Amino acid sequence: MAGNTDPLSPRAKLAVTAGRAAAAASRAVGRGSGSVIGGKVALRLDPDLLARLATHLDVVLVSATNGKTTTTRLIAEALRASGPVVSNALGANMPAGITSALAGGSDAKYGVIEVDEKYLSTVARDVTPKAIALLNLSRDQLDRAAETRMLAEKWREGLAGSKALVVANADDPLIVWAASSSANVVWVAAGQEWKDDAWSCPSCGGVMQRPGDDWFCGECGFRRPTPSWALSGDHVLDPHGSAWPIKLQLPGRANKANATTSAAVAAAFGVPPQIALERMYSVQAVAGRYDVVSFMQRELRLLLAKNPAGWLETFSLIDPPPTPVILSVNARGADGTDTSWLWDVDYTRLAGHPIFVIGDRKLDLAVRLEVAGLDFQVCEDVDEAVRQAPPGRIEVIANYTAFQDLRRRVGN
Numbered sequence: 001m002a003g004n005t006d007p008l009s010p011r012a013k014l015a016v017t018a019g020r021a022a023a024a025a026s027r028a029v030g031r032g033s034g035s036v037i038g039g040k041v042a043l044r045l046d047p048d049l050l051a052r053l054a055t056h057l058d059v060v061l062v063s064a065t066n067g068k069t070t071t072t073r074l075i076a077e078a079l080r081a082s083g084p085v086v087s088n089a090l091g092a093n094m095p096a097g098i099t100s101a102l103a104g105g106s107d108a109k110y111g112v113i114e115v116d117e118k119y120l121s122t123v124a125r126d127v128t129p130k131a132i133a134l135l136n137l138s139r140d141q142l143d144r145a146a147e148t149r150m151l152a153e154k155w156r157e158g159l160a161g162s163k164a165l166v167v168a169n170a171d172d173p174l175i176v177w178a179a180s181s182s183a184n185v186v187w188v189a190a191g192q193e194w195k196d197d198a199w200s201c202p203s204c205g206g207v208m209q210r211p212g213d214d215w216f217c218g219e220c221g222f223r224r225p226t227p228s229w230a231l232s233g234d235h236v237l238d239p240h241g242s243a244w245p246i247k248l249q250l251p252g253r254a255n256k257a258n259a260t261t262s263a264a265v266a267a268a269f270g271v272p273p274q275i276a277l278e279r280m281y282s283v284q285a286v287a288g289r290y291d292v293v294s295f296m297q298r299e300l301r302l303l304l305a306k307n308p309a310g311w312l313e314t315f316s317l318i319d320p321p322p323t324p325v326i327l328s329v330n331a332r333g334a335d336g337t338d339t340s341w342l343w344d345v346d347y348t349r350l351a352g353h354p355i356f357v358i359g360d361r362k363l364d365l366a367v368r369l370e371v372a373g374l375d376f377q378v379c380e381d382v383d384e385a386v387r388q389a390p391p392g393r394i395e396v397i398a399n400y401t402a403f404q405d406l407r408r409r410v411g412n
Helices: 010-028 036-045 050-054 066-077 095-103 118-126 148-159 175-181 253-268 274-279 308-315 340-344 361-373 383-389 400-410
Strands: 057-063 084-089 110-114 131-134 164-171 184-190 229-232 235-237 244-247 290-293 298-304 327-328 355-358 376-377 392-397
Touching: 010 036, 010 050, 036 050, 036 095, 050 110, 050 118, 050 308, 057 066, 057 118, 057 392, 066 253, 066 274, 095 110, 095 274, 110 118, 110 148, 110 340, 110 400, 118 148, 118 253, 131 253, 131 383, 131 400, 164 175, 164 383, 184 253, 229 253, 229 308, 235 253, 244 274, 244 376, 253 290, 274 290, 290 400, 298 400, 327 400, 355 361, 355 383, 392 400
Parallel strands: 057 110, 057 131, 084 110, 131 164, 164 184, 184 229, 298 392, 327 355, 327 392, 355 376
Antiparallel strands: 229 235, 235 244, 290 298
């Protein structure tokens, strides 16, 4: 049982202590949470520390291009019905950040860990997960992330031979192909609104056929598996055919899909769907996402959208016109410096909204909106955009570092 034995060697304990000191120093000088630098210091002192920290935990890994931070949070809440959980809830999802998170969970029973797509196989090898949740694969950070099929192939190779239960989205062909090498898969019908990253068969390269909600390759026979869990409107359908109501404070269809996958994971650890879904209601915001904040006597709702799939889902969340919308796009290292993905987003969905454009790459976004035939105003910063916006709550949509900039400015 967790807490009864101490798996850490003196060297590992020293590494944890040094990592915590480095993290505290980073926080003290205002450089963020310190989780990444703390983990880097700890791993430098003990390269096997991540594996050691996970030995007493039942670990769940969550990976995807979109939705992994929220799904990690929902799974963690569900599993708390069965015991203490340690999780990297703030989204530091590479080995250093994961190590920092687990170092704070000596009494935990479960480790629920969000993992960057590129590191999934590496982290899985280190922590021997009991379950792995795979949500979607989509283009993201085009200048430094592998092409989606290459990433799916790495996952496929990494999952082969794994004893983990893989809970995977049956509606994403890339996820299905990646997960199919695993011996133990639970398929979830979670939906996939953005389909442009899986128009060709990942198995043979043939053109994918998509009648209705189904999909298959007409050339090699690769096809959508039969799901045992499904999102149906506002309910989760379990493998027995029972329908469980989803009541979330988080908005949108995408979060209902995340809750469906989370319920399937929780069930694998003995937490019934009703209890799991009831616990998920407590999640109001995830690392600032979906928060409504007061700023300059206005209400701003903060929404994160990093890539075309995420922007498409976010557009479905916002209040109808004439609600004003502020769009902010950066292209720093954490975002990817290539903004060509802007041309894949259907910004015509914002027709009728007063639009205000800010961020490091506001002119790139302005050109895209001009071509889309939309009316918009380029502003110097969020303060100017809020001053110019007509009355009512303002929807603010930003990519990763732009979102962090906004949170710092509006006090979230």
